[in-house]
Structure formats: structure tokens, C-alpha cells
Amino acid sequence: MGVLADLVARGLAGAGGALLLRGEAGMGKTALLGAARDAAVAQGARALSAVGVQSEASVPFAGLHQLLRPVLDRASALTTRQRRALLAAFGMGEDTAPELFAVGLASLELVSGLAESAPVVLVIDDAQWIDRPSGEVLTFVARRLGAERAVMLLAARDGHDGVLGDVGLPELQLGRLGDEAAGELLAAHASGLGQAVRERLLAEAAGNPLALVELPTALSGDGAGQVAAPWLPVTRRLERTFLSRAANLPAPARTMLLVAAADDEGDLGEIVKAAQLLDGTDLTVGALEPAVKAGLIEVHGYDVRFRHPLIRSAIYQAAAPSRRLAAHAALATALEGHRERRAWHRAAACAGQDDAAAVELEAAARKALGRGAPRAAAEALRRAARLSADDGNRGRFLLRAAEIDFELGDADAARRQLAEARSARLEEGERLRLILWTEALNEESWYSPERVRVFADVADQLAGSQSDGAALALRALWPLSIGCWYGNPAQETRDLVVKTARRLQRGDGDPMVLSVAACADPVKEAAWVLGELRDVVPESVADPAEQHALGASLTAIWAFDLSWPFLCASVEGLRGQGRLGLLGEALASQAWAAIHLGKHRLAAAAADEAARLSRDTGRLRWALVADLALATLASERGEQERANELIRATEAELLSVGAQSILGFAQFARARHALVSNQHGDAYEQLARVLDPSDVAHHPHVGYLGIADLIEAAVRTGRDEAARDHLARLDALAGRTGSPYLKAMAAYAHPLVAPDDAAEPLYRRALDGGLSRWPFHRARLLLAYGRWLRRRRRLVESRPPLRAAMESFDALGxxxxxxxxxxxxxxxxxxxxxxxxxTLDRLTPQELQIARLAATGLTNREIGTQLFLSHRTVGFHLSRIFPKLGITSRNQLRLGDLGGD
Known part of the structure; x- marks a missing residue:
């Protein structure tokens, strides 16, 4: 209880947070949540509560609505966009498809606004059964309470993780009580027990607090029989105890309990109405009173709550299957005006196939998509497929579920739906889409020309038969081209992917065709892509996702300077749309481009935000890519311990998730760390691994990101022949691709490798033109040139380039x-x-980002909307920023003083 008390105290003082309690059933999670809630309320806090319900874990935003329903009247204080997103999520508005994290930001602002008048404690019990969209929003909010007068307390049962499987929240594991504590608890609740009964109860309870409190109650009247009963697991014994109380209730009360156990909202009115339908009698609220007196439920106003989650599950599971089905059918009828919930209850009432119920679930899926809950929509379609006959809509439901899963990045789930759909009836166009997605998600297609030919044939048919066929086929081709970039397929495979994309081209400069070509074959197609790009500008690409695809693809052909405007536009567009998952990817791409362009402070801000957002949205690989960018930047700032820690942790995670293709970035970070530490031999070995086909970190395209570092390390360690070989390959690749970065790296490397009598004109030529757009490498070459001059005792001549290098490095941080x-x-x-x-180095990347936005005149609320923070958190950061910059108000912030990378 001390951990909870400390967290609540910090929250009341304005330094909130979140805590997830885990434990077996009966370990005291519910009691601890209640005690913490009561303590907070006693100190003036406002409490909002929700309980997950297993039978309704698929109704989107049901848990969030349960939590925020008492304060929805405060939604009028939100911005128009946030209010619409929140109400659309709850089916209370006509706005369509709000992004999940727009709902998250609206929820955060609602809580933050409440906390301005009184601290807020958010209590979520049985969180493992909270619907997924609600769980993702709650996780988003929980991670952003650090500067709020608000705390979130969650409890989840062991073995039932749900959406909370790996969300990274602080956790407290509740274990069983020791012998002494168990004896004290039993004595406090049942002091008059005989020694034999006491010992049997202590053995039966096995340190489970709920059992120690509840089992003695079962001994009243017939204690000997209870003690003599065969041994049962604690949870089952508790369920029997609760059921024995329920068995003695009048029939109307038992009916009401079953309906309440099957219901998700706990709404008294709908429970009474459904119970009347179930029994065909005129039941009233009074029928619940015996259950209240038996300590099974509590009624507060119009809300019905079970006193413990085990009571709900015991009542529900003990009912005869036909009775459970009938309870759901009664709820479906009672919920005539709530189409989504009605559809789920009707589905739960089905004993077998029911095409009409399946069609209702399909409508619920469309509604879920409109509410910004695509995962819930996919689940509804999967359930609809199970209710459908093979010769009915089953195949169509599975195919649509697979397409939604693909859009969400859940390739494994998409493959499962597609595999099931193969045996179902499909229309001709649907069958083509099935083959298309199957090939797109089949990793063998990335390496096999035969599989790519199958894909290409289907793509051509789709493009010719459906109005959106070409766009659909290109969207499916995109991951296949990414597979080509990360893998090492035969040239025939690369050629087929590119030819297919060009046949699907929707007009000159089609951004998706350029993106596919660049990733599928960076070496062969780079020159063509760069030529086609002359007439393409970010403003001509309407979709931020396509801007991101094109920007990321240009980085794949080492054209960082050309990718920059597309990446910046995509970040701005995705931020405005609230598409956090893709925004995290775009920011990670932007961070690495910024590193190569010498925009180091901007790179730090982008990588820091990318890491946070990618973890928020469950995209671990992109978070690790961002962490490696942060490690590279830490090395360059001289923060060697932090750099080492980031690299070690990231490599371990990459290997654990099987993401060896990203290890090349880790090698780049390690090499940069070695270079700045003047460990040139180590730097060479790290970078050479990436270009070694036999090494686990091999990746030729990533290898050329650090080619200049590799050549310099070779020269500095006397590996002159290796340096010349790598430079020859670099010259050939730069000439073939026309890549601006590779040309600049060749200009950088030539004077380093050249003999002394030929080096100086090469230094001057590179410094005068070849590196003008690459300030970081230009500063490094100035340093190398100055060192070269000094070591030839041309001391006076060496000082200007060395001074310019020093000033450049200082400016870049x-x-x-x-x-x-x-x-x-x-x-x-x-x-x-x-x-x-x-002074800028005193700010964290996030603080620098906030300071820059504030300097443009944005309000705290506007900054919060852009960075997915509450306005109160923005204000908290500004209060820390001002002293660091030696100012006292936002009016003194000047954008020009904040490092305009």
C-alpha cells in the first residue's frame, strides 16, 4: 500500500504517473485499488473508475467510455477537433474515423482540465479485459501524466495480459501472504474459529487474501461440511463460495445477476429491461436487493458493479450454456438503439452459424472503422466469419479483416485470415485480392522470381478490372520492395518488382512507383528515380503517407538532401492527422537523414520523439532505429557512457526480436562512437562487418552510409590498400547511381587516400564545392586538411581550416x-x-522542440496538440526551460537563438 500511497501523494502534488498491479485472482488488487481511490478522494481528489468485462472486450472504446462518462459534460472545454474525435469514438457524433491517438490526446486534455480544479485518480480494474482501443488510449494517457495532478491505477490478472502485455508501465507484482500475515488477516475477519477449522482454512487459502476474507463466511451454518469438502484450487473454492450465496437468492435476483454478469455497461435500466425479457416477468429494481444484501453487487445511482470481478465470472461461467445465450439475446433486444453493442450481444447469443447476426457484426465493423477503431473492426469481421456459412459471406469478411490487419502492420494476423479465406467462396475480384495480399505477405516472394511473377500477373488483372486496382496493387507491392532492400534477392527478382510497379504507374512521377523502384533496386534504379524526381515536389503529393514513402525511399538511395523536404512534409502532415504510428516511422527516417545532413539538434529532437511515439504505438523496431540515431548523436556530443548503454541495449533487443537487418545501423553507431574516441582500428572493424556478406550484420546499402568513416579509419590505421579498394567501389557506385551523398563522400575520401603530392588540390576542390550541402563532413574534412597541413609544418596555413572546423563543430553541437x-x-x-x-545543450531534445514551437507564437494548447502532450505538461516544460535559457517568459524566446538546423 505504501507504493500506491506514494504515487497518489505525488499525483496530488502535480507529479502524476501510473502503476499496474499484477497478480492472481484474489491477491488483493481490487481491495488495494479501492483503498487508494478512497484515500485520494479523502484528500480532495476526484475518482473515475472502469472495470473490464470479458464478454465485451471487443466493443471499441467501451472501457474508455465507462471511465469518462461521468465527466463528458466537460468535453465542451476541449478544442473543436479534440471534442469531435472523442465524441466520434463514443458514437456520439457524425465525424468519421478519428485517429486513435487523437482520441488519446482528447482524453488526456479532458483529464488534465479536470485536474486543474482538483486532482484526479483514474482506477481501472480487470484491465486485461478492457477493449483494445480503450487500452491503447489509456496507455497513451498513462505515459503522459508526469506533469499532471493525476494518477492512473490499473489492475490485471496474471496470465491474461490483453493489450497490457508489454506496455512498459511501472508494475507491482502482488504475491501471496506469508504465514504470519495470513494468520493475522484471518483472525481479523473470523476470530472465533476453532483450531482445526482455522488450520484447514489457512491451508486452503494458501496466502490468498480474498480467500482468507471470504471463505470464513461460507462456514456460517454448515462449517463442518465446508471444511470436509475435497480440496479445490483457491479460485475455484472462492467461486463456489460466491455461488453458494447466489444459490440462496430468489429466482428474480439470480436472473438479474446473470444479466448483469453478461452486460458491459452496468447500466441499471438496461439490466432490468433485459432481465424482464429473459424471464418474461415484470421485474423491478427491487429484485436486486437480496444480491446487494448478500454482498455480491453494489448499486450506486444507475450503476451496477460486482463487489469483486471473481463474482461476475463465477456467476457467468456457472450458468447453463443455454441460459447464457438467452441472457445475451435478451440484452441484444434491450439494446435496440445501440447497434454496435447489440451486434456483439446477438453474436454472443448464437449457438451456431447465423448469417443475419454476421451481417450485423459487419455493420458494427464499419461503425468501428468510423470511430477510429480498426483493430476492433477486424475483430468484428473475424467473429462475423465464424458465424457465416462457407458459401455465404465468410470469405469476404476474412479478406476484409486481413486487409485491415495489413494496414495496421499486423502481418501475422493478416496471413491467418488469408489462409482461412482460401477455402471460402469469393467473387472473382475478391479472389484476385486474396492472391495479391497472400503474395505481398509471403516473404518467399521477396526472393523468388516465380512468386513475383504470380504477384505481377494478379496486380495487372486488378489494375484492369477495378478502379482502385492499381493503387491497391502498389500498396501491396510496397512491403515487397522493402523486403528487397533489407534482403538480398537475385537481380531477376528486383527487375520484376520494378517492372510491375512501372506498369501500375498512375501518371508521371507517381510517388509510389518511385518509392517501390528505389527500395527494390537502389543501385540500378537510383539514377532513374532521381531523374523522375525533377518534376515532383512535396506539395504535389497529397497523402502524407506517400510523402513519407518517397522520402524514406530517397534515403534508401542515399539521397538524403533530396529526401529532406518530403520527410519534413510527411512529418507535418502525419502530425496534423494524428497518425502516430506512421509519424514515428517518418521521424526516425527524418532523424537519420538529419544526421547525414549535419542537422544534429533537429536529428536529436526527431529521434527522441520517434522513440517515444514508436513505443507508444507498439512499433518496437522503429523505436530501436531511433535509439541508434540517439546513440550516434550521443557519441558525437562526447556522451560516451550514454552512447554505449544505448547501443548495448538496442543490439540485445534487435537480436531478441530477430531484426538482424537493422544491426547495420548499430554497427554504424558503434563505429561513430569509436571514431570520436580516436579508436580507428575498432571503427574500421565495426564498419567492415556491414560490408562482409558472411557477417550477421551484413547489409550493403547500410554499409555505404558509413563508407567515408570506413575509408578514413582504414587510412588512419595504415590499411592503405583496403582504403583504395573501398574508394574505388564508392566511385563506381556514386557514378552509377548519381547519389548526391555518395558523390559527396567520394569527394571527402579522395584527399584522404591520395598520396601527399596529390592531396592538397583534392582537399581544396572538395571544400570549395563537393561538400557544400554536407556541413558535418565538410567540418571533418577541414579538420583533416588542417591536420595534414600542420604535420607538414605549415602551421600558419593550418590554423584557418582548423579554426573553421572548430567553429563548425561548435555550431553543430x-x-x-x-x-x-x-x-x-x-x-x-x-x-x-x-x-x-x-545554453541549448542544457535543454533536452523535447524541451528544445517545445521552446522552438513557443518561439513561433503557438500557445501551450497548440504545442500540446502538435506534440501529443497536454497543455499543462507543455507549461511544466516551459517552466524548466526558462531558467536553463536565463529568461523569465516566453516573450523572450527567439527562434534564431534556438538553433535553426
Whole structure:
């Protein structure tokens, strides 16, 4: 209880947070939540509660609605967009398909607004059965309570993770009581027990707190019989105890209990109405009173709550199957005006196939999509398929569920639906879509020309037979091209993918065709893509997702400078649409492009946000890519311990999730770490692994990201022949692809490899033109040139390039290389003061991002909307930013002073 009390106290003081209690049934989770809630309320807090219901875990946003229903009248204080998103999620508005995290931000702002007048405690019991959209929103909110006067307390049963399987919230595992504590609890609730009964109860309870409290109650009247009963697991014994109380209730009360156990809302009116339909009698609210007196339920106003979740499950599971089906049927009839809930209850009432119920679920799926809950829509379609006959709509439902899963990035679920759909009846167009998605999700297609030919044939048929066929086929072709980039298919496979994309082209400069070509065959297609790109600008690509695809694909052909405007546009567009999952990917791509473009502070902000958003949305691989960008930046700032920690943790996670294709980025980060530490031999070995086909980290395309570092490390360690070989390959690749980055890296590397009598004009040529758009590498070459001059005792000539290098590194915030430049300047005879601390380096990446937005004149609420934070959290960050910058108000913030990367 102390951990909960501390968290609640911090929340009351304005430093909120969240805690997830885990444990077996009866471990005291519900009691602890109730005690913490009561303690908070006693100190002036407002409590909002919700309980997960197993039978309704698929109704989208049911749990969130249960939690926020008492305060929805406060939604008028939200921005128009947030209010519409929240109400649309609850089916209370006509707006369509709000992004899930627009609902999350609206919920966060609602809680934050409530907390301005009184602290808020959010209590969610049986969280393992909260519907998935609600669970994702609650996780989003929980992670953003650090600056709020609000705490979230959740409880989940062991072995039933649901959406909370791996959300990264702080957890407290509740175990069984020790012998002494168990004896004290039993004595407190049943002091008059004989020694034999007491010992048997302690043995039966096995340290389970709920059993120690509830089992003695079962001994009243017939204690000897209870003690003599055969041994049962604690949970089953408790369920029998609760059922024995229910068995003694009048029949109307038992009917009401069953309906309440099957219901999700706990609404007194609908429970009474459904119970009347179930028994065909004129029941009243009074029928519940015996159940209240028996300690099974509580009624507060119009809300009915079971006193413990085990009571609900015991009542529901003990009912005869026909009786459970009838209870759901009665609820479906009672919920005539609630189409989605009605559809789920009608489905739960089906003993076998029921095409009419399946069609209702399909309508519920469309409604769920309109409410911004695609996962719930896919689940509704899967359930509809189970209710449908093979010669009916089953195949269509499964195919649509698979397409939604594909859009959500859940390839495994999509494959399962497609496999089931193969044996079902499908129309000709549906059969083509089935084959298309099957091939797109079959990883063998990434390597086999035969499978790609099958895909291409289906794509051509779709393009010719359906108005959206070409767009659909290109969308399916995109992951196949990504597979080509990460894998190493035969050239024939690459050619087939590109030819298929070009046949599907919807017009000149089709962004998806360019994206597919760039990823499928970076070496062969780069020049064509770059040529086609001349007439394509971000404004001509309407969809931010396509802007992101094109920007990311341009990074795949090492065209970071050309990718930049597309990535920036996609980040802005995806942010505006609230598409956090894809935004995290776009930010990770933007971070790596910024590193290569010398926009290091912007890279830090993008990588920091990408890591947070990707974890929020369950996209671990993209979070790890962002972490490696942060590790690279930490190395360059001289934060070696943090860089090492990030790299070690990320590599371990990459290997555990089987993402070896990303290990090349880890090698790049390790090599940069070695370079700034002047460990050039280690840097060479790390980068050479990425270009070694026999190494687990091999990835030729990633290998050329660090080709300049590899060549410099080879030169600095006396590997002259290796340096010349790598430079020759770089020259050939740069000439073939026309990649701006590769050309710049070749310009950088040539003077490093050249003999002394030929090096100087190469240094000057690269510094005068070849590296003008690559400030980081230009600063490094200035350092190399200055060092080259100094070591030839041309001390006066060496100082200007060394000074320029030092100033560039300082401006970029790259302390490690800046120190090297200072050391060289001192060796050249110039007195150099230690660098003055840069005030911007005192800010975290998120603080710098907030400061920049505030300097543009945005309000806290507007900043919060952009960064998916509450306005109160933005204000909290600004209160920390001002002292760090030596100012006292936002009016003193100047964008030009905040590092305009």
C-alpha cells in the first residue's frame, strides 16, 4: 500500500504517473485499488473508475467510455477537433474515423482540465479485459501524466495480459501472504474459529487474501461440511463460495445477476429491461436487493458493479450454456438503439452459424472503422466469419479483416485470415485480392522470381478490372520492395518488382512507383528515380503517407538532401492527422537523414520523439532505429557512457526480436562512437562487418552510409590498400547511381587516400564545392586538411581550416570532434579557450522542440496538440526551460537563438 500511497501523494502534488498491479485472482488488487481511490478522494481528489468485462472486450472504446462518462459534460472545454474525435469514438457524433491517438490526446486534455480544479485518480480494474482501443488510449494517457495532478491505477490478472502485455508501465507484482500475515488477516475477519477449522482454512487459502476474507463466511451454518469438502484450487473454492450465496437468492435476483454478469455497461435500466425479457416477468429494481444484501453487487445511482470481478465470472461461467445465450439475446433486444453493442450481444447469443447476426457484426465493423477503431473492426469481421456459412459471406469478411490487419502492420494476423479465406467462396475480384495480399505477405516472394511473377500477373488483372486496382496493387507491392532492400534477392527478382510497379504507374512521377523502384533496386534504379524526381515536389503529393514513402525511399538511395523536404512534409502532415504510428516511422527516417545532413539538434529532437511515439504505438523496431540515431548523436556530443548503454541495449533487443537487418545501423553507431574516441582500428572493424556478406550484420546499402568513416579509419590505421579498394567501389557506385551523398563522400575520401603530392588540390576542390550541402563532413574534412597541413609544418596555413572546423563543430553541437579541432589548433601554436557552454545543450531534445514551437507564437494548447502532450505538461516544460535559457517568459524566446538546423 505504501507504493500506491506514494504515487497518489505525488499525483496530488502535480507529479502524476501510473502503476499496474499484477497478480492472481484474489491477491488483493481490487481491495488495494479501492483503498487508494478512497484515500485520494479523502484528500480532495476526484475518482473515475472502469472495470473490464470479458464478454465485451471487443466493443471499441467501451472501457474508455465507462471511465469518462461521468465527466463528458466537460468535453465542451476541449478544442473543436479534440471534442469531435472523442465524441466520434463514443458514437456520439457524425465525424468519421478519428485517429486513435487523437482520441488519446482528447482524453488526456479532458483529464488534465479536470485536474486543474482538483486532482484526479483514474482506477481501472480487470484491465486485461478492457477493449483494445480503450487500452491503447489509456496507455497513451498513462505515459503522459508526469506533469499532471493525476494518477492512473490499473489492475490485471496474471496470465491474461490483453493489450497490457508489454506496455512498459511501472508494475507491482502482488504475491501471496506469508504465514504470519495470513494468520493475522484471518483472525481479523473470523476470530472465533476453532483450531482445526482455522488450520484447514489457512491451508486452503494458501496466502490468498480474498480467500482468507471470504471463505470464513461460507462456514456460517454448515462449517463442518465446508471444511470436509475435497480440496479445490483457491479460485475455484472462492467461486463456489460466491455461488453458494447466489444459490440462496430468489429466482428474480439470480436472473438479474446473470444479466448483469453478461452486460458491459452496468447500466441499471438496461439490466432490468433485459432481465424482464429473459424471464418474461415484470421485474423491478427491487429484485436486486437480496444480491446487494448478500454482498455480491453494489448499486450506486444507475450503476451496477460486482463487489469483486471473481463474482461476475463465477456467476457467468456457472450458468447453463443455454441460459447464457438467452441472457445475451435478451440484452441484444434491450439494446435496440445501440447497434454496435447489440451486434456483439446477438453474436454472443448464437449457438451456431447465423448469417443475419454476421451481417450485423459487419455493420458494427464499419461503425468501428468510423470511430477510429480498426483493430476492433477486424475483430468484428473475424467473429462475423465464424458465424457465416462457407458459401455465404465468410470469405469476404476474412479478406476484409486481413486487409485491415495489413494496414495496421499486423502481418501475422493478416496471413491467418488469408489462409482461412482460401477455402471460402469469393467473387472473382475478391479472389484476385486474396492472391495479391497472400503474395505481398509471403516473404518467399521477396526472393523468388516465380512468386513475383504470380504477384505481377494478379496486380495487372486488378489494375484492369477495378478502379482502385492499381493503387491497391502498389500498396501491396510496397512491403515487397522493402523486403528487397533489407534482403538480398537475385537481380531477376528486383527487375520484376520494378517492372510491375512501372506498369501500375498512375501518371508521371507517381510517388509510389518511385518509392517501390528505389527500395527494390537502389543501385540500378537510383539514377532513374532521381531523374523522375525533377518534376515532383512535396506539395504535389497529397497523402502524407506517400510523402513519407518517397522520402524514406530517397534515403534508401542515399539521397538524403533530396529526401529532406518530403520527410519534413510527411512529418507535418502525419502530425496534423494524428497518425502516430506512421509519424514515428517518418521521424526516425527524418532523424537519420538529419544526421547525414549535419542537422544534429533537429536529428536529436526527431529521434527522441520517434522513440517515444514508436513505443507508444507498439512499433518496437522503429523505436530501436531511433535509439541508434540517439546513440550516434550521443557519441558525437562526447556522451560516451550514454552512447554505449544505448547501443548495448538496442543490439540485445534487435537480436531478441530477430531484426538482424537493422544491426547495420548499430554497427554504424558503434563505429561513430569509436571514431570520436580516436579508436580507428575498432571503427574500421565495426564498419567492415556491414560490408562482409558472411557477417550477421551484413547489409550493403547500410554499409555505404558509413563508407567515408570506413575509408578514413582504414587510412588512419595504415590499411592503405583496403582504403583504395573501398574508394574505388564508392566511385563506381556514386557514378552509377548519381547519389548526391555518395558523390559527396567520394569527394571527402579522395584527399584522404591520395598520396601527399596529390592531396592538397583534392582537399581544396572538395571544400570549395563537393561538400557544400554536407556541413558535418565538410567540418571533418577541414579538420583533416588542417591536420595534414600542420604535420607538414605549415602551421600558419593550418590554423584557418582548423579554426573553421572548430567553429563548425561548435555550431553543430558536436563536442567530441570540436575537442579534436581545438587540440590540433593548440598544436599549431594558436591559443584556444575552452568552449563556452552552449545554453541549448542544457535543454533536452523535447524541451528544445517545445521552446522552438513557443518561439513561433503557438500557445501551450497548440504545442500540446502538435506534440501529443497536454497543455499543462507543455507549461511544466516551459517552466524548466526558462531558467536553463536565463529568461523569465516566453516573450523572450527567439527562434534564431534556438538553433535553426
Amino acid at each position: 558536436i563536442r567530441a570532434f570540436g575537442e579534436d579541432a581545438r587540440a590540433e589548433l593548440r598544436a599549431a601554436g594558436e591559443a584556444v579557450a575552452r568552449p563556452a557552454p552552449d
